[in-house]
Amino acid sequence: MMTDLFIPFYSATYSRKYLTEKYEAKQISQPKTKSYQVCSSFMYHLQHGQLYFNQAINSPIEIKPVLLFYGAVQLLKACILTTDPNYPENSQVLAHGVTTRKRKKSTYRFLDDEVKVQKNGLFAHFLDKMFHMKHLEGEKYQMVTLFHHIADMHPLFLRLTNKSLSFKGDLKQKTILLPPNVLDQYHMTVNRFEQYLEVNTVNNKSIKVKVIETKENVQITSSHLPPTWNSNPWLYDRDRNIYFFQERDYLKAYSLPELATHFLLLYNLSMICRYEAEWWGDLIHTFDGVDFPYISHYLHVVERKVPLIISSFLEENMGD
Known part of the structure; x- marks a missing residue:
């Protein structure tokens, strides 16, 4: 209920x-x-x-x-x-x-x-x-x-097709931690990735994104986290875990x-x-x-x- x-x-x-x-x-x-x-x-x-x-x-x-x-x-x-x-x-x-x-x-x-x-x-x-x-x-x-x-479907796709669709982010307050290979996967520098997220993240307000690259992870801090009801290019599952597609092709033609x-x-x-x-x-x-x-x-x-x-x-x- x-x-x-x-x-x-x-x-x-x-x-x-x-x-x-x-x-x-x-x-x-x-x-x-x-x-x-x-x-x-x-x-x-x-x-x-x-x-x-x-x-x-x-x-x-x-x-x-x-x-x-x-x-x-x-x-x-x-x-x-x-x-x-x-x-x-x-x-x-x-x-x-x-x-x-x-x-x-x-x-x-x-x-x-x-x-x-x-x-x-x-x-x-x-x-x-x-x-x-x-x-x-x-x-x-x-x-x-x-x-x-649908982020909740990604673990099942991985199990059935042996292909991973997304990185699962670790959400800590307004900071999202992604695996360190996300920049290589997107063929972007830190500055380019910041610009990409600022332009593509759904929000009616202008947002500022700060990306820090370390050996352990890529830290993404945003002035406004995407809302759960409209989170492109991020995805939330039903437990509010956040996901990010590994391939840009999944985002290009879908909004x-x-x-x-x-x-x-x-x-x-x-x-x-x-x-x-x-x-x-x-x-x-x-x-x-x-x-x-x-x-x-x-x-x-x-x-x-x-x-x-x-x-x-x-x-x-x-x-x-």
Whole structure:
């Protein structure tokens, strides 16, 4: 049960004050009136999202993806209301905003599957309202790529493929310690690495990074650590350990925040769960192929992680 994560928001007085402050910071007209109008919807979205996740934890894997996806949707809608009191303004933003391709049953592998972004819908809307990101209509994302950008999946990839995706950082206050070979891996000097991190670390404020190289490690001190809800190019696992990709190629063509990554994965898994019963049943009961360990582990991770990220967004969001 994860009720405690959002317990302060289950007070209308507290939630109205919280929403009013958010709207005032964004210079939204009539912030007090708007907060009164959306307060109940905001609280119910959080509550319904929690109910879905709590049920998912206690449900068999056969139906778990559906519960997790709709739980994530409810929590995302609550987050949108902190920045957009008029949501939903039209029916276009109610659609999911992504689609999947037709499957070929004989050769289908989940890791090779793709989801395609549509012009309108919830996906584009929450990227815009929560992360100030615009997306390219028609952009496609492969499932294995999405899994790569979930830090909690990296130990499993190492076990199954014998390939390490990331360095695991040791986080001490505002200092991150990485192995000494990170600079060689990125072909960068200390100064170049500092500049790279300052430019690429997601933060609405300008950050200063100091990098010190020793024989034991590379010490990275930042004026602002990346928030857990949008940490590119860093990744957090559900225990708040921090990771950094070993290869720059993983970062070049990917800029989605982790919540968007989870949305795409859960959308596709929920569609398969609902409409591809034969493949889904075979996956679960025959252990055929390589997909099952990744999917099973991911569903276990996401049960706890998405509510944590949403909670962090509501508590830590300093982008106003």
